[in-house]
Amino acid sequence: MTLDIETIGIADLFGPSSPARDRTDAKIMAAASGIGFMAVRDFPGDDWLTPQRRAQLLRVFALPDAEKQKLLRWNFDRSKKNVYRGWFPLQPAAVSYKEGIDMGPDLAEPGLVDAADASVSDDPLCEPTPLPAEDALPGWRAAAADYYRAMETVGNALMRSIARGLGLPETIFDACFEGGISTLRLIRYPLRDASAGVDTSGPEFSVVHKGETRTIIGREHADSGFVTLLAQDGVEGLQAKNLAGEWIDVPPANGTLAVNFGQLLERWTGERVRATRHRVIAPKTARFSIPFFYEPRVDAEIAPLPLTGTDIFEPFLYGDYLWEAATNFVEMSGIKHLRQPRRAKAS
Numbered sequence: 001m002t003l004d005i006e007t008i009g010i011a012d013l014f015g016p017s018s019p020a021r022d023r024t025d026a027k028i029m030a031a032a033s034g035i036g037f038m039a040v041r042d043f044p045g046d047d048w049l050t051p052q053r054r055a056q057l058l059r060v061f062a063l064p065d066a067e068k069q070k071l072l073r074w075n076f077d078r079s080k081k082n083v084y085r086g087w088f089p090l091q092p093a094a095v096s097y098k099e100g101i102d103m104g105p106d107l108a109e110p111g112l113v114d115a116a117d118a119s120v121s122d123d124p125l126c127e128p129t130p131l132p133a134e135d136a137l138p139g140w141r142a143a144a145a146d147y148y149r150a151m152e153t154v155g156n157a158l159m160r161s162i163a164r165g166l167g168l169p170e171t172i173f174d175a176c177f178e179g180g181i182s183t184l185r186l187i188r189y190p191l192r193d194a195s196a197g198v199d200t201s202g203p204e205f206s207v208v209h210k211g212e213t214r215t216i217i218g219r220e221h222a223d224s225g226f227v228t229l230l231a232q233d234g235v236e237g238l239q240a241k242n243l244a245g246e247w248i249d250v251p252p253a254n255g256t257l258a259v260n261f262g263q264l265l266e267r268w269t270g271e272r273v274r275a276t277r278h279r280v281i282a283p284k285t286a287r288f289s290i291p292f293f294y295e296p297r298v299d300a301e302i303a304p305l306p307l308t309g310t311d312i313f314e315p316f317l318y319g320d321y322l323w324e325a326a327t328n329f330v331e332m333s334g335i336k337h338l339r340q341p342r343r344a345k346a347s
């Protein structure tokens, strides 16, 4: 079993059944059930993974503060209605030192939220995404929508590959992902301002890595969803915990996405897939990253898969699970009470 992160060419996932596709499925399942991390290359939309193309999306960080503030969510600006989508500002006292924006499927399909039926339209997980005005950032919205759709296509292909890799019908997850609520997030980690008066001497703010003390800018965590497709913008810092319990670098490389498997998939597969812990340590320059959290529909029922030798669990609704998990992250703090589970727990 490998302790390293493998880069896997996934072009065959977009073609018909073939021995080459079977081999790709096997490599993906080995990564999913082993280290719980991989990098992928060669897929439709990989032309997005260049510095020039990513810069089109990262233009959002150059917006004046007044424009960013229009996108803030309720926990940072009580005058706003959006609680789940939108801008999160730097929180200097937090370990995770980042700002950014979370965008939902309405980015890629305008009108989606208005058309949603009444049972989900009052769900904060389905709220519309506040987006910058077109004249503040010409062409940006179309670019972000195109990127969202490209990542949704990669997520779909990986979802089917994982189904096959588990020895299940490849369509077993399909219905859960029709109308999914994937999140495209753009993140900026500036250099920490030493004069900001924040005490970062606590043990949670730094780690010793290879004998050197390194500041943490992204707190150790596992992602909550199914798979995360992460574009790193050329600057190192991301680390994953391997099976030996060592932190290893996930180096950025153009043309590739770093992929990690989320806690939903770990639970769904009775822990056949591993949701690997990862963190970000401070590089010498500002860092940007673009995670895409590939996710099911809000009302998908997550029930045990027909796998032998795995524990069964009580079925749950994805939205209920997601709300509980996501609202533990610092950028979502203070909103847990705003959504109640849609399905009461069996007592």
Ligand SMILES: O=C(O)CCC(=O)C(=O)O
Binding pocket: 185, 187, 218, 223, 230, 232, 238, 278, 280, 288, 289, 290, 291
């Ligand atoms: O910025 C990165 O490279 C990692 C971001 C991350 O782990 C996350 O947003 O869940």
Ligand SMILES: [Fe+2]
Binding pocket: 221, 222, 223, 228, 278
């Ligand atoms: Fe993450």
